Amino acid sequence: MYDYVIVGAGSAGCVLAARLTEDEDVRVLLLEAGPRDTSANIQVPLAFPRSFRTELDWDLATHPEPALQRRRVYLPRGRTLGGCSSINAMIYIRGNRCDYDGWEIDGWRFDDLLAYFKRAEDNERGADAYHGTGGPLSVADGRSRNPIAAAFIEAAVQAGLRRNDDFNGPAQDGAGWYQVTQRDGRRCSAAAAYLHPALSRPNLELRTGARVHRILFEGTRAVAVAGERHGAPLHVRAQREILLCAGAYHSPQLLMLSGVGDPTRLQGAGVAAVHELPEVGRNLQDHLSAGAVWSTDEPVSLFVASLEPERCRRELIESGSGPLTSSIAEAGAFARSSAALDAPDLQFHALPVAYPDEGLAPIHGHGVTLSVCVLTPQSRGTVTLASPEPTAKPRIRHNYLSEPADVQRLLIGMRRLREIAGQPALAPYAQTPLAAPASADDEDVLAHVRATAQTLYHPVGTCAIGAVVDPLLRVLGLECLRVVDASVMPAIPRGNTNAPVIAIAERAADLIRG
Numbered sequence: 399m400y401d402y403v404i405v406g407a408g409s410a411g412c413v414l415a416a417r418l419t420e421d422e423d424v425r426v427l428l429l430e431a432g433p434r435d436t437s438a439n440i441q442v443p444l445a446f447p448r449s450f451r452t453e454l455d456w457d458l459a460t461h462p463e464p465a466l467q468r469r470r471v472y473l474p475r476g477r478t479l480g481g482c483s484s485i486n487a488m489i490y491i492r493g494n495r496c497d498y499d500g501w502e503i504d505g506w507r508f509d510d511l512l513a514y515f516k517r518a519e520d521n522e523r524g525a526d527a528y529h530g531t532g533g534p535l536s537v538a539d540g541r542s543r544n545p546i547a548a549a550f551i552e553a554a555v556q557a558g559l560r561r562n563d564d565f566n567g568p569a570q571d572g573a574g575w576y577q578v579t580q581r582d583g584r585r586c587s588a589a590a591a592y593l594h595p596a597l598s599r600p601n602l603e604l605r606t607g608a609r610v611h612r613i614l615f616e617g618t619r620a621v622a623v624a625g626e627r628h629g630a631p632l633h634v635r636a637q638r639e640i641l642l643c644a645g646a647y648h649s650p651q652l653l654m655l656s657g658v659g660d661p662t663r664l665q666g667a668g669v670a671a672v673h674e675l676p677e678v679g680r681n682l683q684d685h686l687s688a689g690a691v692w693s694t695d696e697p698v699s700l701f702v703a704s705l706e707p708e709r710c711r712r713e714l715i716e717s718g719s720g721p722l723t724s725s726i727a728e729a730g731a732f733a734r735s736s737a738a739l740d741a742p743d744l745q746f747h748a749l750p751v752a753y754p755d756e757g758l759a760p761i762h763g764h765g766v767t768l769s770v771c772v773l774t775p776q777s778r779g780t781v782t783l784a785s786p787e788p789t790a791k792p793r794i795r796h797n798y799l800s801e802p803a804d805v806q807r808l809l810i811g812m813r814r815l816r817e818i819a820g821q822p823a824l825a826p827y828a829q830t831p832l833a834a835p836a837s838a839d840d841e842d843v844l845a846h847v848r849a850t851a852q853t854l855y856h857p858v859g860t861c862a863i864g865a866v867v868d869p870l871l872r873v874l875g876l877e878c879l880r881v882v883d884a885s886v887m888p889a890i891p892r893g894n895t896n897a898p899v900i901a902i903a904e905r906a907a908d909l910i911r912g
Contacts, residue, residue, distance in 0.1 A: 400427040400603075402910070403623055403636040404643055405610045405652065408481020409588040409896055410883045410903035411643035413518075416534070416592035417907035419602040426601060427634060428593075429608040429623070432477035435589050440484045442714065443578070443585050444542075444703055444722045447757040449485040454478045458647060458791055460779075465799035467848050472756045473794065474855065475645060479606070480589030482645070483896055486855060488578040488585060488725045490537050492566045493891025493898055496741040501888050503869050505905075514904040515566075515897065521577075528567050534591040535900060536581035542724035543575070545698050546750035546766050551575070552823035554731045554746070557814070565732065570892065571742050573731035579896070580725075583718030588900060608632055611788035613640060613656040613879065615672055620879035625788070639878045639910065643903075646857035646885040650679035650781045651792040653861070653881075658873065667783035673875055677865035682779035683890040685745070685854035686798045688808060688847040689769030689815060690834035691752050694827045699764040700724055700751035726751060731818075732773075732892070735810040742892060743773050744811045746818070747854075754833055756852045766827045768819055770811035771854050773892040776801040781860050798851065805844065812843050856895040861885035870909050882906040 402418055404411045407430035415428045433453060439445040440454070451457050456475040462468035476482040492515055495508040516530030521537040523529065529537075554573035555561055562572025579586045596602055610625040610632070622635040642649050653659060657672030659679060664671045703710045703721040713720030726749050732742035752765030779796035799805050816838060819828040835846040860866075861881045865888070867873055871880045884899050891898050 399635055399637050400425050401636070401638045402426045402641055403634050404428045404641045405623060406430065406481065406643035406645065406648070406883070407479050407589065407593065407604070408476060408643060408645060408883065409483045409899045410906070411641075412480060412588040412591070412593040413900055413903035414641055414643065414882060414907055414910070415602055416596040417904070418910065419596055419599045421911065422601060424601060426603070428602065428604045429610055429634070430479060430604070430606045431609045432479070433606055435479040435484050435587065440478070440480070440587070441584050442722050443488060443580060443583070444700065444724045444726065446485050446487065446726070450474045450757060454485060456648075458794060461793055461795045463796065463798050465797070465848065466851060471796070471798070471853055472758065473647070473853055473857070475647065479593060480587035482855065483579065483587040484585070484589060486896060487727050487894075488580060489727060489894040490566070490577045490579050490897050491893030492901070493893045494570050494741045497889065497891040501863070503863055503888070505869055506863065511901050511905065514901040518900050518904050528564070534595070535579060535588070536586040536591065537577050538580045540575060540578050540580070540723065540725055540728050541583045541719045542721055542728055544700060544721070544724065544728055544750035546827045547575070547728035547748050549823045549827055550729050550748035550768070550818070553818045553821035556821040556823055557818045559731055559733060562732070565893070570732045571734070573729070573746075575729050576725065576727065578725045580723065583714060583723040609789065610652060611655060613642075613652065615656070615876070618673070618875065619877040636878065639880060641910070642879065642881045643883045645883050646682065646860050647781055647792055647794060649881050649883055649885045650860040651783065653678050653873070654783050655786070655788055658876070663782055668786035669783065675866060675874060677862065679781040679860050680778070681859040681862050681865065681888070682781055682794070682796060682857060683775060683859045684779075684796050684798070685771040685773065685856045685890065686775065686808070686851050687747070687769045687771045687854040688812060688851040689767060690819070691754055691765055691767045691832040692819070692828040692834070693752065693763055693765045693830045693832050695764070695829065696826050697764055698750075699766065700726065701761055701764045704761065724750075726753065733814060735807045743807060744770055744814065745773050745893060746770050746815065752832060765832060766824075768815050768828075770808070770815045772804050772807045772811065773890075775804050775890070777804050808847060809840055809843060812847065813838075856890060858884040858887040858890045858895060862888045864888060871906055880906070880910070
C-alpha cells in the first residue's frame, strides 16, 4: 500500500515524486513505462534527435491530417525518466502573462504561477523579480552560440524587431538567445533536477518498465492501478490518491481505457463506461511549426559535430562548451501578426543546421533552418481510443490549420520569416533553398506548409481545468484521482511548454499536500 501512486515519470511526475516525499511520513510509488535515463543521447544536448523512434520514444503519430495533405505527422514523446524533458530541445520559456490570466481561473493566473516558476528555477543569471535561484531546475545561457544563430538575431533586428535578452522577463516581444535547461553544458531534465536527488529517500519507490493499463474504482473512488511489468501483472493500491501524469496524449487515453469519458465514444471503442465525462480527450492544441531550410558554403553550422567529432567531444568534456552543448534551436523571436494584439502570437526558431523531415532525415552538409508557429491557434483536435487494447496507440487528430484564422496568421508568419532570411546578416547562410516555398505567392507558401509542417512538440488541453478537472486538478465527479501534466491547460501558452508543466506540478504538489 502506498499513499500516492504516480503514473508517469515525465516532467510533472518527477516534480511530484520529489516534492511529496519531502514529507517522511508519505510513501510514494512512481511508475514509468520506459527505461531509466542512462543513454548518452539524453545527456548530450545536440544528440536529442537520436532518441527519436527508439525505446526512449513513444513514437506516436497523428491520424491523417485533412489540412496537411492527409499526412500522418510524427509526434515524438519521451518514454523514459524525465519524459519529454529528456528528449526535448531544452528551451526554457514560460509563456506570457496574458496566457494564464486569460484562463480566468483562481489560483492559476500569472502572478500565482510566477512564484512556482521561481521556486523551480536555479537561473545562472541570478535572482530578480522574474527569476529564482536555488531551485532544482538549472536554467542557463546556451554555450554553443553558433554564428548562424547570432546572425538570425541581427537579421531580425534589421527586419524591425527589437533585441530581447530575456523572453521570460518584463516583455516577450523581440529577438534573442533562448535560455535552456542545462547544467554545465549538459541536459538538466526533470529527472536530473528533481527525481535523481530524491531516489535515495526510503519513502520513494521507482519502478521502470511498468505499463499502466487502467485505473480501478470502488464506486467513485479511484483505489488502484492495473497493468503489467516485464510480462507480469501489475496491481498497486493507493491509500490517498492516484496522480495521473502521462501527458496530453496518454492521460486522456488512460482515463478512457478506465471507462471515464464520453459514453458513446467509449462504447464505440469497446470500453464500458464507468463515469461520464464527455470532454476527456477533446480540446487538443499544439503549435504547428512551418519554415524553410537553406544550405550554406560557410562551414560553421552544427554539421561540424559530424565532421570533427573528437574535437567537439573534448570541448564538451573539458569545458562544457562547443557544438555538442547546442539545443539546436539556439535563438528565436516573438512577434505579433497585427499591431492590434495585446501580446505576441508568432514565435520563430533559428536552427544553425539543416533539419529536414521532422528531424528524422540524415544531414549531409552545412545549412540553416528557420521556422515559425502560431502561438495561439484556434484549431482544436481530439485524442480517442483506437482500440480497447491498452497497449494500442491512441487515435490522435490535431486538425492542424482547420481554422482559417490560423492559416492567415501562419502566412503572415512565413512572410516575416522570409523577410528576416533576406536581411544582410543572414545572407552568407541562407543561400540555396533546400526546402522552401516555390515562390512568395500565398498559394505556393501554403502548399509548402501543407507538405512540410510538423509539430513543435507542445500538445496540451485534453484534460482541461474546468472541463475534466477542477481547479485543484481533481477529476470531476471522482475521488482520489488527479491529473497533473500539460493536458490540464485550458489553452496553450505562448511558447515552449516544458517550463509551464514544471510550474503546474510544483503548484499541484502544494495542492495535494494541502
